[in-house]
Amino acid sequence: MPPCPAEAVPAQRSGAGWGAILTALLIALMLVAPLAALGLRLRDPNLPAGDLATVRFTLLQAAISAGLSAILAVPVARALARRRFPGRGLVISTLGAPFLLPVIVAILGLLAVFGRAGWLNGALGAVGVPPVSIYGLHGVVLAHVFFNLPLATRMLLQGWSAIPAERFRLARSLDLPPAAIFRHLELPMLREVLPGAALVIFTLCLSSFAVALTLGGGPRATTVELAIYQALRFEFDLPAAARLSLIQFALCAAAFALATRIALPAGFGAGFDRTGGPPGPPGLRRIADAALILAACAFLALPIAAVVARGAPGLMELPAPVWSAAGRSVAVALGSAALSTVTALMLALTRARVWPGLAATLPLAASPLVLGTGLFLIVQPFVRPADLALPVTMIVNALLTVPFAYRLLAPEAVRIRQDYGRLMASLDMTARARLRIVLLPRLRPALGFATGLAAALSMGDLGVIALFADRQQATLPLLVQQLMGAYRLQQAAGAALVLVTLSFALFVAFDRWGRHADA
Amino acid sequence: MLTLEGATFRQGDFTLTADWTLERGTRVALIGPSGAGKSTLLQGIGGYIPAATGRVLWDGHDLALLSPGKRPVTMLFQDQNLFPHMSVADNIGLGLSPDLRLSAGDQTAVERSMARTGLDGLAKRRPADLSGGQQGRVALARALLRARPILMLDEPFSALGPGLKAEMLTLVAEVARETSATLLMVTHDPHDARALTPLMSLVANGTAARPEATGMLLDDPPPALRDYLG
Numbered sequence: 001m002p003p004c005p006a007e008a009v010p011a012q013r014s015g016a017g018w019g020a021i022l023t024a025l026l027i028a029l030m031l032v033a034p035l036a037a038l039g040l041r042l043r044d045p046n047l048p049a050g051d052l053a054t055v056r057f058t059l060l061q062a063a064i065s066a067g068l069s070a071i072l073a074v075p076v077a078r079a080l081a082r083r084r085f086p087g088r089g090l091v092i093s094t095l096g097a098p099f100l101l102p103v104i105v106a107i108l109g110l111l112a113v114f115g116r117a118g119w120l121n122g123a124l125g126a127v128g129v130p131p132v133s134i135y136g137l138h139g140v141v142l143a144h145v146f147f148n149l150p151l152a153t154r155m156l157l158q159g160w161s162a163i164p165a166e167r168f169r170l171a172r173s174l175d176l177p178p179a180a181i182f183r184h185l186e187l188p189m190l191r192e193v194l195p196g197a198a199l200v201i202f203t204l205c206l207s208s209f210a211v212a213l214t215l216g217g218g219p220r221a222t223t224v225e226l227a228i229y230q231a232l233r234f235e236f237d238l239p240a241a242a243r244l245s246l247i248q249f250a251l252c253a254a255a256f257a258l259a260t261r262i263a264l265p266a267g268f269g270a271g272f273d274r275t276g277g278p279p280g281p282p283g284l285r286r287i288a289d290a291a292l293i294l295a296a297c298a299f300l301a302l303p304i305a306a307v308v309a310r311g312a313p314g315l316m317e318l319p320a321p322v323w324s325a326a327g328r329s330v331a332v333a334l335g336s337a338a339l340s341t342v343t344a345l346m347l348a349l350t351r352a353r354v355w356p357g358l359a360a361t362l363p364l365a366a367s368p369l370v371l372g373t374g375l376f377l378i379v380q381p382f383v384r385p386a387d388l389a390l391p392v393t394m395i396v397n398a399l400l401t402v403p404f405a406y407r408l409l410a411p412e413a414v415r416i417r418q419d420y421g422r423l424m425a426s427l428d429m430t431a432r433a434r435l436r437i438v439l440l441p442r443l444r445p446a447l448g449f450a451t452g453l454a455a456a457l458s459m460g461d462l463g464v465i466a467l468f469a470d471r472q473q474a475t476l477p478l479l480v481q482q483l484m485g486a487y488r489l490q491q492a493a494g495a496a497l498v499l500v501t502l503s504f505a506l507f508v509a510f511d512r513w514g515r516h517a518d519a
Numbered sequence: 520m521l522t523l524e525g526a527t528f529r530q531g532d533f534t535l536t537a538d539w540t541l542e543r544g545t546r547v548a549l550i551g552p553s554g555a556g557k558s559t560l561l562q563g564i565g566g567y568i569p570a571a572t573g574r575v576l577w578d579g580h581d582l583a584l585l586s587p588g589k590r591p592v593t594m595l596f597q598d599q600n601l602f603p604h605m606s607v608a609d610n611i612g613l614g615l616s617p618d619l620r621l622s623a624g625d626q627t628a629v630e631r632s633m634a635r636t637g638l639d640g641l642a643k644r645r646p647a648d649l650s651g652g653q654q655g656r657v658a659l660a661r662a663l664l665r666a667r668p669i670l671m672l673d674e675p676f677s678a679l680g681p682g683l684k685a686e687m688l689t690l691v692a693e694v695a696r697e698t699s700a701t702l703l704m705v706t707h708d709p710h711d712a713r714a715l716t717p718l719m720s721l722v723a724n725g726t727a728a729r730p731e732a733t734g735m736l737l738d739d740p741p742p743a744l745r746d747y748l749g
Contacts (some may be wrong), residue, residue: 122647419599420602423596423601423602425566425567425587426565426587426588426593426594428586428587428588428593428615428617429588429613429617430617432618433617436618437605438602444606
């Protein structure tokens with residue numbers, strides 16, 4: 001007979017239901033109100049030629065970045081999947097780090113390696129080759145690949161580990177050559193996982209702002225997100241900003257709608273410690289795999305090493321504004337992480353799955369600058385936007401991290417209900433007791449991870465804050481960008497070092513707290 | 520007195536019917552092939568599945584409107600009887616206070632039930648640190664504290680070896696006697712029924728038969744039981 005499904009337990013009416021409905025409505029309001037404000041500002045429905053060029057560039061850079069990251073990830077992930085070496089686990093978990101790395105820090109590092117006076121041009125100059133420039137389309141793509149190659153690699157690795165080890169054993173017992181194994185076992189998996197991976201990266205790159213701001217720019221390398229910022233901050237052309245925001249929303253919403261039709265691979269989380277994997281062929285292929293892994297590690301590690309090398313010496317002499325900006329950033333990150341986790345938790349704890357899931361993922365259809373511009377238009381008649389820079393940044397960051405937090409919490413909550421729903425019901429626990437002594441303690445690891453993720457993402461965010469803040473409210477990422485713009489590169493690197501340390505410290509602190517849960 | 524008044528329980532397209540009564544303090548084994556509905560019956564009495572037709576009564580009171588925790592029932596499930604993040608003492612304490620706000624008197628009661636079930640010195644341990652037998656004892660210590668009039672076992676000891684299982688069933692009988700509980704237990708083993716339960720109900724072909732004397736049934740089994748016993 002079928003096992004007793006948890007849902008068969010008579011549902012207990014509780015206040016959590018209303019809280020979740022209210023939360024979902026608030027999320028919807030936070031998305032709809034800015035869009036309405038943008039719509040009301042729209043004057044001329046015709047698109048100027050400049051907008052079309054911007055849209056074209058946005059799509060082009062996102063497509064190239066996604067394609068390149070996904071394709072380059074295939075050999076790297078394959079090498080990692082079929083080789084076992086000391087430090088492999090560390091390499092794989094470090095591949096998750098760029099997701100948390102503040103964009104501006106990575107850009108500073110990429111400039112130090114690939115920039116005009118960087119290590120690469122230094123080496124090229126030594127052998128008489130003229131310097132290459134990092135600015136423009138290829139610079140934007142380079143930065144996007146830096147961020148998304150690791151993400152794609154992790155998604156593909158998960159695909160590889162999902163191939164049953166028995167299949168590889170069978171292949172080995174039949175003495176299939178690597179090419180045949182690739183064709184029969186790995187290619188079908190790639191056909192399934194690669195499109196989803198590329199789509200995730202494409203979506204992320206669609207709303208690229210900080211990269212375009214620092215490495216792009218000009219009429220030929222401006223993303224829509226950057227154009228919104230320029231229209232608002234430099235030209236104070238509110239109708240143009242509204243028009244561009246609605247274009248950007250249409251792009252993101254289309255990508256979001258497409259994504260809901262494709263099964264998206266998971267990029268973070270555990271589950272790479274499986275034995276098995278494809279057999280590692282010996283000889284030259286072994287050396288090639290090692291070279292690939294080393295090259296990928298160097299590509300990811302060198303820019304960070306450059307920031308450390310340049311920033312560490314001046315760390316003690318950083319100007320006072322760096323520290324006050326750091327304080328503001330930590331405060332915003334903590335507030336936003338708390339808000340994000342509580343929101344996601346409210347939705348994850350309801351018994352209903354469809355509408356809470358929709359409410360929690362809807363923010364993926366928006367972008368920071370679209371929401372920021374909408375909120376700017378709403379508050380601007382009443383207050384000086386700069387006065388609200390920090391609260392607005394906090395709320396928008398919270399909203400944009402809710403989808404990640406929900407995806408971490410909801411499956412755990414379902415599993416707890418499945419495992420312990422009957423026991424909780426049989427003991428006559430009230431909703432409050434269930435929450436306090438079962439759900440929260442058992443959710444603690446996921447809560448820690450989700451809060452750490454949200455805090456680190458918010459800490460490194462350079463989006464809404466650039467739209468709203470003046471010098472008095474600058475957060476640390478904005479300050480780094482300002483120092484870069486003023487060519488105070490050493491100070492910028494020092495501040496970046498503080499930023500990246502704080503971001504990861506926040507993540508590690510929350511994650512540790514979660515893991516210290518009992519049993 | 521437990522009364523199943525033409526009660527039917529549905530799970531998917533499977534239906535189980537029972538129509539009999541059980542005096543307070545009696546002990547009955549449910550025996551029958553896998554998938555015949557032994558667990559379904561326990562879940563129906565426990566309130567995890569509503570009665571599709573008929574009624575489930577305790578001392579003449581219809582239980583239909585009571586949620587599982589409010590019914591006069593303690594049930595030991597096949598698995599997940601303990602919360603892995605709580606100590607042994609807390610897992611037992613839930614039997615007295617489902618929100619774990621235990622008074623000094625409650626704590627003494629917890630200690631006494633631990634001593635009674637052979638769990639001395641294990642109060643601070645987590646379930647993962649215990650053996651399978653000890654985990655069963657924790658669940659029984661909690662049943663002892665809850666002292667509900669009906670105790671139901673859905674094969675909680677099926678993962679234990681024969682010796683340990685017999686030991687646990689002896690403890691079950693003691694707990695049932697000390698709490699004057701009516702015992703219903705699912706079993707696959709006629710020896711368990713002979714040793715522990717004077718009554719036995721054959722669950723087969725969508726019906727839980729009226730309980731009869733275990734010895735008589737086993738000595739002269741009807742066709743369906745003979746098929747099952749082989």
